[in-house]
Amino acid sequence: MHSYASIRNTAYECINLPDGSKADFAVFGRSLRLGGAGTDTNGSCSMATRSQPPIKRTVTMQDVGERAGVSQSTVSRVLSGSSPGIPISEETRQRVLDAVKELGYYPNLHAGSLRGQKTRMISMMIADIGNPFYHPMVRAVQDIAHGHRYDVIVTNTDHMRENEMLFCESIIRRPVDGVIMVPYHLGNEDIEMVIERSGAAVAVLGQHITHPLADVAFGDDDIATREAVTWLIEEKGHRRIGFIGVTNRFSAGERRRLAFLESITRAQLAFPGEYHQVGDWSPESGERAMRRLLSLPEPPTAVFVCNDLMAIGAIEAAVQAGVRVPEDVAIIGFDDIPIASWTRPRLSTIAQFPAAMGEAMARAIFERIDGEYEGPARRFEFPCKFIEREST
Amino acid sequence: MHSYASIRNTAYECINLPDGSKADFAVFGRSLRLGGAGTDTNGSCSMATRSQPPIKRTVTMQDVGERAGVSQSTVSRVLSGSSPGIPISEETRQRVLDAVKELGYYPNLHAGSLRGQKTRMISMMIADIGNPFYHPMVRAVQDIAHGHRYDVIVTNTDHMRENEMLFCESIIRRPVDGVIMVPYHLGNEDIEMVIERSGAAVAVLGQHITHPLADVAFGDDDIATREAVTWLIEEKGHRRIGFIGVTNRFSAGERRRLAFLESITRAQLAFPGEYHQVGDWSPESGERAMRRLLSLPEPPTAVFVCNDLMAIGAIEAAVQAGVRVPEDVAIIGFDDIPIASWTRPRLSTIAQFPAAMGEAMARAIFERIDGEYEGPARRFEFPCKFIEREST
DNA sequence: CGAATACTAGCATACGAATGCATAAACGTC
DNA sequence: GACGTTTATGCATTCGTATGCTAGTATTCG
Structure with a gap:
């Protein structure tokens, strides 16, 4: 028919x-x-x-x-x-x-997978598809994978350790040729296990991973953070600067917090405990954190926010409180997701290059899969770039 | 160690x-x-x-x-x-x-897959991960799949027929238990082939699919479009209304265009050919389309845009041209992606419910996979909802 | 006390493709 | 005409798991 x-x-x-x-x-x-x-x-x-x-x-x-x-x-x-x-x-x-x-x-690809040939699949673990930061990364990985006639399994962890471990288990149950992950909790031991049990080529977004076989991509977000904060202080004259971050000893958020503190300390500014607020990367949490900052007896005149989504929430909180951005409070984000240039005021932020990172990781694992590279772990560092728009 | x-x-x-x-x-x-x-x-x-x-x-x-x-x-x-x-x-x-x-x-899941048991994988085809409209959908599907201990393969088509066909082929080469797709070009015959060759349970986002075994989810976007356009005419008094759409005989864009025309015609308004501009769903294309509309000798006083991303581009074009929104030109989008409420002016739009659609499709295929449902295709219709914000 | 009936657990095979080894035919050489 | 060599193909096995069938051991019944 x-x-x-x-x-x-x-x-x-x-x-x-x-x-x-x-x-x-x-x-x-x-x-x-x-x-x-x-x-x-x-x-x-x-x-x-x-x-x-x-x-x-x-x-x-x-x-x-x-x-x-x-x-x-x-x-x-x-x-x-x-x-x-x-x-x-x-x-x-x-x-x-x-x-x-x-x-x-x-x-039938299942047959080859069982025989221990190539599975023609790679698995990718990210924290949240809802965060635009990851899209170009997933995109780049998918495009390269499809170019190799590979399929990509995509998994969210919602930043939860349990989900990250489930991801590792799923790789042991269904071995794939390559793994790309953005871990917030996993360490070298977990990656060791994945490599040992599945034999997959592994690439990781995360400066703290130093496994001898896992290629790593990361941004120099600490440097960028110091530059931006120093700029806020020296060029813009801010003396009271708040910080909206996240809780996690491994994550980029912690690295940014330390870099932030370093700049504050070097400038001999005070940083009262209430100036440090914690969110969970989401706009809503950024909004709440900003409300707390604005309700302080002496609120900061500038706020460094660990990612754009929370920064957008912070702008929202300011608007709702009748606080002008940037006149009353300057806000600076991190990531430069597309939305950052569509808000009003447009968000000043530190650009990362997730597409390039995704591409580097994908290329790295395919080089290993195709046997073109067999050496020790490579570390790909990507510079970040401060982008001044209207919110500072 | x-x-x-x-x-x-x-x-x-x-x-x-x-x-x-x-x-x-x-x-x-x-x-x-x-x-x-x-x-x-x-x-x-x-x-x-x-x-x-x-x-x-x-x-x-x-x-x-x-x-x-x-x-x-x-x-x-x-x-x-x-x-x-x-x-x-x-x-x-x-x-x-x-x-x-x-x-x-x-x-080892590969073994079971080869034996013809469950593969514990489903495959999902969307047009573009970069479009926030799909995130809640992918999210919902992933969450439900993970609840069933299934992994999800995600593929972009970039709206291209060739990629949609490659997707079908990849399913034949690596059969999966379930398939969820958002086709822009594929028709019933292609879906028939996927079902016949792979035996997968299939759910599709797309009103035009009528395959006897493929469950379908879709929004009543034509109704919503008519309501919104009529509202622009009757409540807001617009007489010159432009349209920014896309080219594709199957897609939702075409359905919205027809509904739009119907409302225009019913109100006995003129609709000159130049008022119909075509984009590709992206913000950049929306920006270009809007520039063309604004450069007309008699530009429209309101523009109906087929999705939010293009509508955001349209706002951008208006801002850059010094045209005030909504005073000089009203803009209305479609989808209600999160960004829509973060732009200035906040975007009036027609909300769809991608999370609910994704959930419906995922539940549908798992009911078939688990043998809980074996009947003919079901059709899940989701109402759209006009949301008035500041751009109209 | 022998036989029928639980209970248990192992053997063999199949899924689809890749591959080492054996084999068959064709040809050339002495 | 016997033998070595090349050329072309088939056989049998492997991957890890599920399952029909078979076989063995306790238990119970007549």
Whole structure:
């Protein structure tokens, strides 16, 4: 009934070109309907002795072989480019290729995964898809993976340790070729376990990871933080600066807090405890934190916020409280997510480059997967960049 | 050396509880280091005849069986809750469970996938992770999937037909239990093929899909569009209304265009061709489209934009052109992504409920996967809701 | 006391593809 | 014409798990 026109016409008829190049694609099923052809030479289902109706939905190499009058192993060799030592006659190769087309054969990736070949999957762990910071990163990883004909499993942790550990377990249960993660709690031991048990190539966003085999990407957010805070003090003349951060001894938030404190101390400014507020990266938490700061008897005249989402919440809180930004209070964010340039006032922030980070991590693991690199862990550092807009 | 403390302490020791409930988790490896225990009863690698060093990274049921002094099949039955007819003595069960713990055994999901059991994966196709509209949807799907202990493969199509077809092919090559997609080009035939070849449960966001087995979710965006446009005309008194849409005969954009035209026509307003501008869903394209509208000799006093991202671009274009929103031109968007309430002016828009849609689709496929529902396709309609803010 | 009936647990096989090894045919050489 | 060599293909096994079938041991019944 259906013609499957759109799929059928795809331009992927490139299983194993005569010139020796190979591809893992087999398309152009002349008739993708299965089990109904009728006039095949020996097209009846080979499982006919079963009590179940002979409906077989998957086309296997066995089927292709029967159709072409060769064995399954020959089909495998034709399709996989036959290891150089083992020649295949041109006639056989052609018969197999024809049968592949006629039956609409596709290789079953699950089989290869089980045999310990490539799984053609990578797994990616991020904290929250809802945070735009991660989008370009996921994007970059996906694009590179798809270029390698890999699929990507994406998982959120919501910054929770338990979810990060579940992620590791899921990799042991379903080993993949590569893993990219943004851990907030996991340490080198956990990564060691993932590598040892799954054999995957691992890349991590996180300065604190020093596993000898895990490639690492990170931003120099401490430097950028010091520069920005110093700028607030020296250029803008702020003396009372608040800080909205997060709780986690590993995270970038903590690194930024230390860098912030360093700048404050160096300038010999006071930093009362109430000036340090804690959120959870979300706009709502930023809004709450800002409200607390604004309700202080002597509120800060500038606030350094650990990410843009919380900074946006902070702006919102200020607007609602009738406090002008930046006249009454300056706000500075971190990440430079797209929204940052659409708020009013537009948000001053420190740009990171998640797309570049994602790309670096993806390239790193594919170099390992493809055997192009086998050495020790590499560390990719990405400079951050302060962007002055209207909120400071 | 390493203790793997964090993983080891996870609270997932719940393989197959005595009460009959079962879980597919096996954790608490007392010693997750492999091949080094030394004093195992028969812990030496069973593959010792190989020339390769006896480093075996994966712990299999065979290993567990040897440790517990039972066969692999018995281990399987203990762990999988043993089909009711086949009882297992409590002592054996306990020995197996102990061995599982001691060896840190995890089931290998690839094996089950090959055997044609559940793959414990679902695949999700969206147009663009960069568009916040999809986040709550992906989120909802992931959360429900993880609740079922499923992983989610996420793929972008960038609205391109070719990528949508590649997605279908990838599902044939690596069958999954469930598929959720947001197609812009695929039709019923393509979905038929996916279902037939992969056997997956399929749910689709898209009113135009009427496949007898594919559950469908969609919003009543045409109704919402008519209401909003009529409101612009009747309540706000606009007579010259522009439209920024997209090109695609299937997409929601086209449906909204038709609904828009209907309202215009019913009000007997003129709609010159230049008032219809086309973008590609992105803010930049919205900005360009708006610039074209504003440069007309008689620009519209209100513009209906097919999604929020383009509407934000439109606001940007207006601001840059010195045109006041909403005094000089009213702008109305579609989707109600979070950013919409952070722009200035805050964007009036038509809310959709992507989280609810994602949840509906995920529940639908899991009902089919779990065999709780086997009937014909269901259609889940979600009302849209106009939200008046400051841009109109 | 022998036989029927629980209980248990192991053996063998299948899933789909890759690959080492064996084999068959064709050809050339002495 | 026997043998070595090349060329082309098939057989059998492997990956880790689930499961139908078989076999053995206790327990109970006639």
